[in-house]
Amino acid sequence: MKYEIKEISKNRKWHRFADTPPDPDAIAGVAIDTVDKSPIYGVREPTEDGYSGWYIWAGEYSNAADFFKPIHVRHMKDFFPIVEKYLSLPPGCKFIVDDKGYEDIWAEDN
Template identity: 60%
Template structure:
């Protein structure tokens, strides 16, 4: 299945409108957390060139350098597991782990 089809299927599963991201766009990725569990993501309203996605694993940190800008074309190096979730729109959050746990919800944007 093509990536866009996976993302559309994820949106349909959660009754969400499909909001695609371009591979050239940037997400905030907590690179130092790669390998930890669970993996989490939140999508805020993006600005031009940015997806609005922030992705991390393990515990969240509010330090200034927690997230690094990463073009989505490189997401496989960090969190390949999240690709099917990236079509969810602003206000969505998810938590997944390597044992099959999945929680996806809409919290809205503040």
């Protein structure tokens, strides 16, 4: 896997990551009912066949079984357009963003 060092966050100045965009036809778990809330959270789990690994929600997280709805990655912009630029982060990465300019991106330690 090729890694590059890029500046991707004002709060965590440097972060090592790979450019691993998900297949546009892959499925992401999106909390559609939270689109009007803030901040927006993203977590990328390991990918599997047909599954992007992404879970996206805004505001408070819920353990409800129907909290996340399966949608194709290509439709993410219809619900959370601000997150498109983060979808190439590799599995293990997380982010928090809002529409006022807050941005925090990090990778979980293995």
